[in-house]
Amino acid sequence: MSTPLTRTTDTPTPPIRLVHLGLGAFHRAHQVWYTQQAEADPADPQWGYASFTGRGPLMADQLDRQDGLYTLVTRSGDGDSCELMTSLVEARPADDIVRLVELLADPATAVVTMTVTEAGYHLAADGSLDETDEEVTADTRILREVLDTSGKVPDTLDTAAGKIVLGLAARRANGGPGIAVMSCDNVADNGALTRASVIGLARQLDEELAGWIEENVTFPSTSIDRITPAADDELAADVAEQTGHDDLAPVVTEPFASWVIEGGFPAGRPDWEDAGVVFVDDIEPFERRKLWLLNGSHSLMAYYGQLRGHTTVAEAIGDEQVAARVAALWDEAARHLTAEGLEVPAYREDLIERFRNPRIRHNLAQIAVDGGTKQRMRAVPIMKAERAEGRDGSAAAFSIAAWITHLLRQDLITDTRAAELSAAAHDPDPVAALIAALDAELAADADAVELIRTHVTTIRED
Structure with missing residues (x-):
């Protein structure tokens, strides 16, 4: 007893x-x-x-x-x-x-x-x-x-x-x-x-x-x-x-x-x-490694994984299509994580092992809460960094699109910015309005908006 x-x-x-x-x-x-x-x-x-x-x-x-x-x-x-x-x-x-x-x-x-x-x-x-x-x-x-x-x-x-x-x-x-x-x-x-x-x-x-x-x-x-x-x-x-x-x-x-x-x-x-x-004397590179690789892939899996019918991180990373999107996002982020001591390849390997841990039930719905704030810190900086160097940032754009698609399917938005995001979701152009809710600079980039819009269409047809 x-x-x-x-x-x-x-x-x-x-x-x-x-x-x-x-x-x-x-x-x-x-x-x-x-x-x-x-x-x-x-x-x-x-x-x-x-x-x-x-x-x-x-x-x-x-x-x-x-x-x-x-x-x-x-x-x-x-x-x-x-x-x-x-x-x-x-x-x-x-x-x-x-x-x-x-x-x-x-x-x-x-x-x-x-x-x-x-x-x-x-x-x-x-x-x-x-x-x-x-x-x-x-x-x-x-x-x-x-x-x-x-x-x-x-x-x-x-x-x-x-x-x-x-x-x-x-x-x-x-x-x-x-x-x-x-x-x-x-x-x-x-x-x-x-x-x-x-x-x-x-x-x-x-x-x-x-x-x-x-x-x-x-x-x-x-x-x-x-x-x-x-x-x-x-x-x-x-x-x-x-x-x-x-x-x-x-x-x-x-x-x-x-x-x-x-x-x-x-x-x-x-x-x-x-x-x-x-x-450490300079924490910024370590912050970015964690936010972009761990948290960034968590957000991607939270939205895209749920859209594909998964409920946990372990389930999502076991889906070849989700895993491929995670790897692509990591590839984009890694181009901007070059400081000494970050050991990005080993960090990525550790993350995959952690995500596949069969004994940790990490619910995607739990991770998905407050995406309107989280994606500002996770996917948006990767996409902007890629575009600043002449690339399109398509993998990060896909993560943003997954968040938008997931949000537009919700009857009740669970986010501390729920009122603002709900108004954007009911805009005549909800994709553009939700991008603007994330980042004004990104919303002003017409090509970036169209790329995200294309990904939204792809996810909806998936």
Whole structure:
């Protein structure tokens, strides 16, 4: 008979020195896992996480009932391995802003990490804070009142930047040291974009606060990678059978993991390099390799694979036509991935092996969400890079066309830009309108639009 997970006197419990926004499966399979692996003495850990959900309280409630403990299941063709994760000390709901501010004001807190998705930074097309965004304007109004008058922590804030700015204001008022705020989202140049989001909001509230953040807060850039499918009831049953514990919130992942970081940490950090994290002086080539090869092929398979009747990555990559389109996209991307140390051929081989892992059920529908933002970062840059060198970028154009075709077949668009994309989909020329929603420069290239339109026709006739 299985027993509930709970901390005991024998369970190592590190002090909280890390805060995370966006408590989900990837965070628990990646940042928490790396942190636990990096401890010099597992019996006396020094770095614990307090992690906050992105929206609702469900995951925090489930993990709180287990004192933050959960099982990480690593699946390969050889079977499962289960690891008890102990470095997540507190799981908090998104609206527990009082606790978040308390933690950010604490000088012992050294790093804030984030997985809030690309849309969670509320950025305009030029990479600056979108000051017209409704959630940004609402948070600005609330924070201005808090900082100018009451000083009371508000009951709600909608944006990650708003929560961080409030916490940094408390840290400044408390005389605390600098801190690192680090995005772990699949966004190119995510350190600079996080900086723009946080300082952009702070500048609307208090120039002196914005100046303090510029001088004392760093925004490291990261490239992260580990496939982490959504959990299901079967996973919980497997964990109970293999470990003897009932786990309300197990996580399943693949053996492969990667984390590349550029930037400094003024208040210190875990020895992540001891767990395999790579620190570099220039992260951009590694970001592009990951976004264009892994994420780019994921998006292509998510749309084209589903159109061909597949439900998982393993199924899609097993389809010769899908695999050929993936290889063509990689060929185009590889022409622009030439920096030293990228080892693109070996990286491609690893990706194929990972995609074919029979024990990882990575659902295409899960990957397909928010394509209106993802394809901006994945297929569009490849196509533009190819066209800038005199080639047509046909493989990347096919990926964009697959997204358009998939979207036009949806009764309900699942995207943070759903209203904008729905309007484009109902335009008299939906193909051109959806391309414009991705990238204005590409939409102004008549030949590029016609190439994508031709691919849409081909996919529809397939």
